[in-house]
Amino acid sequence: MKIAILPGDGIGPEIVAQAVKVLNALDERFELETAPVGGAGYEAAGHPLPEATLALAKAADAVLFGAVGDWKYDTLDRPLRPEQAILGLRKNLGLFANLRPAILYPELAGASTLKPEVVSGLDILIIRELTGDIYFGQPRGVRECPDGPFKGQREGFDTMRYAEGEIRRIAHVAFQAAQKRGKRLTSVDKANVLETFQFWKDIVTDVHKEYPDVALDHMYVDNAAMQLVRAPKKFDVIVTGNMFGDILSDAAAMLTGSIGMLPSASLDANNKGLYEPSHGSAPDIAGKGIANPLATILSAAMMLRYSLGRAEQADRIENAVKAVLAQGLRTPDIFEEGTTKVGTEQMGDAVVAALA
Amino acid sequence: MKIAILPGDGIGPEIVAQAVKVLNALDERFELETAPVGGAGYEAAGHPLPEATLALAKAADAVLFGAVGDWKYDTLDRPLRPEQAILGLRKNLGLFANLRPAILYPELAGASTLKPEVVSGLDILIIRELTGDIYFGQPRGVRECPDGPFKGQREGFDTMRYAEGEIRRIAHVAFQAAQKRGKRLTSVDKANVLETFQFWKDIVTDVHKEYPDVALDHMYVDNAAMQLVRAPKKFDVIVTGNMFGDILSDAAAMLTGSIGMLPSASLDANNKGLYEPSHGSAPDIAGKGIANPLATILSAAMMLRYSLGRAEQADRIENAVKAVLAQGLRTPDIFEEGTTKVGTEQMGDAVVAALA
Ligand SMILES: CC(C)[C@H](C(=O)O)[C@@H](O)C(=O)O
Numbered sequence: 001m002k003i004a005i006l007p008g009d010g011i012g013p014e015i016v017a018q019a020v021k022v023l024n025a026l027d028e029r030f031e032l033e034t035a036p037v038g039g040a041g042y043e044a045a046g047h048p049l050p051e052a053t054l055a056l057a058k059a060a061d062a063v064l065f066g067a068v069g070d071w072k073y074d075t076l077d078r079p080l081r082p083e084q085a086i087l088g089l090r091k092n093l094g095l096f097a098n099l100r101p102a103i104l105y106p107e108l109a110g111a112s113t114l115k116p117e118v119v120s121g122l123d124i125l126i127i128r129e130l131t132g133d134i135y136f137g138q139p140r141g142v143r144e145c146p147d148g149p150f151k152g153q154r155e156g157f158d159t160m161r162y163a164e165g166e167i168r169r170i171a172h173v174a175f176q177a178a179q180k181r182g183k184r185l186t187s188v189d190k191a192n193v194l195e196t197f198q199f200w201k202d203i204v205t206d207v208h209k210e211y212p213d214v215a216l217d218h219m220y221v222d223n224a225a226m227q228l229v230r231a232p233k234k235f236d237v238i239v240t241g242n243m244f245g246d247i248l249s250d251a252a253a254m255l256t257g258s259i260g261m262l263p264s265a266s267l268d269a270n271n272k273g274l275y276e277p278s279h280g281s282a283p284d285i286a287g288k289g290i291a292n293p294l295a296t297i298l299s300a301a302m303m304l305r306y307s308l309g310r311a312e313q314a315d316r317i318e319n320a321v322k323a324v325l326a327q328g329l330r331t332p333d334i335f336e337e338g339t340t341k342v343g344t345e346q347m348g349d350a351v352v353a354a355l356a
Numbered sequence: 357m358k359i360a361i362l363p364g365d366g367i368g369p370e371i372v373a374q375a376v377k378v379l380n381a382l383d384e385r386f387e388l389e390t391a392p393v394g395g396a397g398y399e400a401a402g403h404p405l406p407e408a409t410l411a412l413a414k415a416a417d418a419v420l421f422g423a424v425g426d427w428k429y430d431t432l433d434r435p436l437r438p439e440q441a442i443l444g445l446r447k448n449l450g451l452f453a454n455l456r457p458a459i460l461y462p463e464l465a466g467a468s469t470l471k472p473e474v475v476s477g478l479d480i481l482i483i484r485e486l487t488g489d490i491y492f493g494q495p496r497g498v499r500e501c502p503d504g505p506f507k508g509q510r511e512g513f514d515t516m517r518y519a520e521g522e523i524r525r526i527a528h529v530a531f532q533a534a535q536k537r538g539k540r541l542t543s544v545d546k547a548n549v550l551e552t553f554q555f556w557k558d559i560v561t562d563v564h565k566e567y568p569d570v571a572l573d574h575m576y577v578d579n580a581a582m583q584l585v586r587a588p589k590k591f592d593v594i595v596t597g598n599m600f601g602d603i604l605s606d607a608a609a610m611l612t613g614s615i616g617m618l619p620s621a622s623l624d625a626n627n628k629g630l631y632e633p634s635h636g637s638a639p640d641i642a643g644k645g646i647a648n649p650l651a652t653i654l655s656a657a658m659m660l661r662y663s664l665g666r667a668e669q670a671d672r673i674e675n676a677v678k679a680v681l682a683q684g685l686r687t688p689d690i691f692e693e694g695t696t697k698v699g700t701e702q703m704g705d706a707v708v709a710a711l712a
């Protein structure tokens with residue numbers, strides 16, 4: 001089993017190092033190969049997703065990804081900016097299913113900006129389609145406005161689109177995930193305005209026929225954004241498109257107040273996947289040894305479960321993370337009075353110790 | 357001064373009746389003319405936006421709008437559904453600037469699902485562009501997928517677009533609003549992915565040169581959704597496109613926990629506008645006399661201020677609303693132990709009494 005390790009920028013290398021430490025502490029050894037990505041890819045090879053890095057990711061059974069981005073790359077042309085590596089990996093590896101759990105660990109309930117009764121015990125799963133929608137639709141660009149009151153002026157434009165097969169495959173992933181959980185799926189759309197999402201709604205409704213044991217409801221994206229704030233625990237599994245999913249999955253993560261705890265998986269049609277923390281590269285705290293490595297460690301657990309068929313090892317890691325939380329260990333982002341503040345390395349070491 | 361009164365569906369007629377009562381209690385009399393819209397328009401004339409209703413709205417100096425929509429119209433073809441009336445009014449009247457205040461009244465701090473320290477004193481203004489973006493962009497529809505792995509299948513598609521002049525005019529509205537408030541403007545985009553919003557960002561940056569006294573920052577929409585949950589009070593004025601604005605303005609409204617209190621204005625280039633509560637038609641409580649009329653009454657106040665040049669009358673109404681809250685009067689949606697529960701009419705009467 002070969003794992004591509006792509007640490008990236010900012011706190012990426014520090015947090016990925018802890019996840020690697022945890023992987024190396026398991027009974028079974030995996031072949032780990034590291035390559036630069038994002039700003040680090042640009043520095044090494046003049047491109048955020050160097051060819052060798054993409055080739056490694058393609059050849060590996062799974063990819064463990066840190067985070068990319070740093071202010072110093074803000075002035076680069078868009079195709080050279082670090083985040084293009086993420087888009088390139090998703091597209092080239094066909095990673096169409098993004099699983100974003102939003103879980104609030106009981107010990108961290110105080111970290112949320114929401115009242116404890118609204119969020120304690122939160123456990124929802126957002127499934128975001130990741131290779132379609134307005135992210136990759138053509139044509140796009142800046143052109144002369146062809147008609148209407150602004151005719152002749154410059155205009156920026158993009159194309160939103162979803163093909164039937166694209167919607168079907170993400171719907172199957174979502175219904176199957178719901179079957180393994182609370183058997184409730186909310187499909188989020190904007191069918192009252194967008195043709196793309198009226199089509200989305202129709203196809204999801206059709207796929208539902210194959211999953212009669214799952215309760216399906218449809219919700220407009222503006223309402224979903226409201227319900228996430230009002231009563232997030234009412235959701236079980238949410239499925240939505242790439243653009244709405246980008247917004248809602250981040251909002252849902254922030255409800256927990258502890259985004260440093262949240263892993264994510266991006267899967268292809270064969271459960272090969274890329275695993276990364278839900279948070280960003282946080283260049284402001286990079287190199288200080290204070291970043292929370294738990295989201296990355298939990299991403300490694302998801303990798304063992306979904307791509308490597310090692311559910312038991314995944315359980316071990318997840319239990320070890322729960323154990324260190326129960327021990328009261330906290331990195332600064334989740335620190336509260338009465339707990340023990342630790343750094344990135346100490347947290348990684350504590351998880352390794354708790355594996356035993 | 358002529359005001360078009362469009363009560364609409366669900367609780368629309370009840371809440372608009374209270375706002376009309378308040379308008380009629382002012383020293384100055386306005387000419388009020390009522391017309392059906394939404395489901396009521398469909399019942400009356402076979403279309404959610406009957407020609408006579410549109411003509412009235414065009415001829416009037418301002419429009420006071422209730423809410424539209426009811427489940428019984430869900431099976432109609434999309435062009436006949438109630439919400440098409442809203443889109444039609446925006447487009448036909450050129451209402452490109454949507455002002456959505458999210459204010460948390462101190463008396464209602466407990467109604468929020470967020471911790472009091474996070475939201476008490478919240479006072480942000482979201483300015484949403486309302487006639488461009490993916491809402492009206494052409495082409496759109498369902499077609500045969502022209503290329504890529506899904507070639508030949510059906511696909512739903514839409515066009516996102518913003519012309520330079522469209523961005524400039526909403527940016528001017530936003531900078532001028534910021535000048536009258538805390539002098540801070542956040543432009544929300546997705547410039548890292550979308551050509552439309554890289555263009556948006558460039559134009560907003562250019563318009564900024566004319567407003568050196570306003571501090572401008574740019575934020576990605578996913579991050580904005582997170583920051584609204586994490587630290588909403590850090591915002592002053594937010595400006596964004598139609599689609600992102602739809603999502604963020606509703607999320608921001610829900611932060612207050614009292615969406616029944618929030619008015620909105622949709623303005624054209626000459627400050628003619630349509631005014632409506634931020635909440636919907638709530639068909640589940642229609643006719644029960646329990647809906648909160650304050651958002652609609654406050655919308656009438658905004659109308660007096662922005663479209664009718666009657667700032668003093670607007671102040672009077674806003675102060676009267678504050679007074680009834682201070683008196684402890686609450687409709688069921690904002691009721692808490694220790695306050696006095698009242699119905700829709702009683703609340704309207706109390707505002708009229710407090711005007712004196
Ligand atoms: C960096 C950016 C292109 C990316 C996205 O919008 O998908 C990020 O926000 C994410 O959610 O992974």
Ligand SMILES: CC(C)[C@H](C(=O)O)[C@@H](O)C(=O)O
Nearest residue numbers: 192193222439440442443602
């Ligand atoms: C009803 C719908 C078309 C509308 C919109 O999306 O603009 C509504 O959500 C709003 O925000 O006024």
